[in-house]
Amino acid sequence: MPSHTENKGRLAIVGLGPGKREYMTARALKVIAGAEYVLGHSTYLEPLEPLLTGKQVISSSMGKEVDRAQQAIDLAKKHAVAIVSGGDAGVYGMASIVLEVLEHDGADIEVEVVPGVTAANAAASRVGSPLSGDFAVISLSDLLTPLEIIGKRLEAIFGLGIPVVLYNPKSRGRPHNFALAVEHARHHLGKDTPIAIVRNALRENEETIITTLGEIEEHEPAIDMHTTVIIGGSESRIWKRGDDVKGIITPRGYHRKYVY
């Protein structure tokens, strides 16, 4: 790797984790502290504000990801730049588009992707252990993936009985995709299949709901673009303490080997 000179910039694509600073990695904090320019969606930049003093901050709204990527690359030709994503930058985040645009641009910039706690893991941690074994991550946004393909994926994966994490489960632009996902789930999973709705996981105004595939319609209004939904697999079950519902457990299979 080339050593840094004063004329040479660098670009970090940084996953911030769920939102609160205590769930960021030390590496993410360090890279942001060392940046001259910080780019990102305003939602993600707000919790960072105390760290941004003296830096050039370029905040943007949703959309325009291609422009934002090109701007980050142009700045990184001479400066230390951090472009931030919520969660993990490599999962529905900025990493791929920045690397694609960089490849087209051809600039010889040092790049680092800093991983973060992705929404699947943040949400799961608030409701027990729903993803203990194999699982799949599917976005219900049909902005970049045709709805037909999303449906085909859901159908096949629910058929395997493994838990599925739904990113972007609903937004004003696509209010019906969640109902479609539920329909696919019902082709394969029983009505007692546990479902977790986690809104603002490990952020301000966090809310969690534990329900089942049979009763999901009742809770659908709670689902929005700040929500991650985990649909359990065929082995997942509600986790209780006495009569209190605490969350979801997907056993890893120790019960097939040990008595406890």
Added chain:
Amino acid sequence: MPSHTENKGRLAIVGLGPGKREYMTARALKVIAGAEYVLGHSTYLEPLEPLLTGKQVISSSMGKEVDRAQQAIDLAKKHAVAIVSGGDAGVYGMASIVLEVLEHDGADIEVEVVPGVTAANAAASRVGSPLSGDFAVISLSDLLTPLEIIGKRLEAIFGLGIPVVLYNPKSRGRPHNFALAVEHARHHLGKDTPIAIVRNALRENEETIITTLGEIEEHEPAIDMHTTVIIGGSESRIWKRGDDVKGIITPRGYHRKYVY
């Protein structure tokens, strides 16, 4: 939630991330700092050593997870206990077995699951952006899941053309499961499908190999129990700078909407 009294313990199930302390969250560090007892596999405890002064440390080898879970729960009836997992505690980690044993035990202990950067995201960050959209996480260990079921899952998911992250791709006890996964991949994916082999992601002695489904046999000896393997999907491609192979990009689909 009940307030703490001196007689009442608490239990944290903590994901440490890939290994180096700079990829832990501040929350994980804080919970470990506040624990009287820290339990975990010796591999995961070693990098924490400077934090463990003055604590009771109970280190164990692989296996005996059920006993370790019960021990953590018994201690947590009166003490502040942290039980640690590499990566995210909810993904092939200790969270599910601890919660299962706790449910059987019936003890009224306050429990917190602290999420971490899981191996899928740590490994992906070292090789570009291979998991940018939907993906699945499958373990090739047949210790707790029958091999037949693993094969069925692989066959269906490769058929969808989404990237697959293989955890536990090989160990001395199951040297042939990786070849089986490759066979399933070849039923659906072309020989140019990119594959990343990431050994010790974000730990000491990190190694990455970018290859293809057509040439994977050549690199199979590099795969061991410290390795995460990412098999790209139908849209994944090698990321190059000039003639240098830098990693893998799975485009999110912006190219279908924008020119860049």
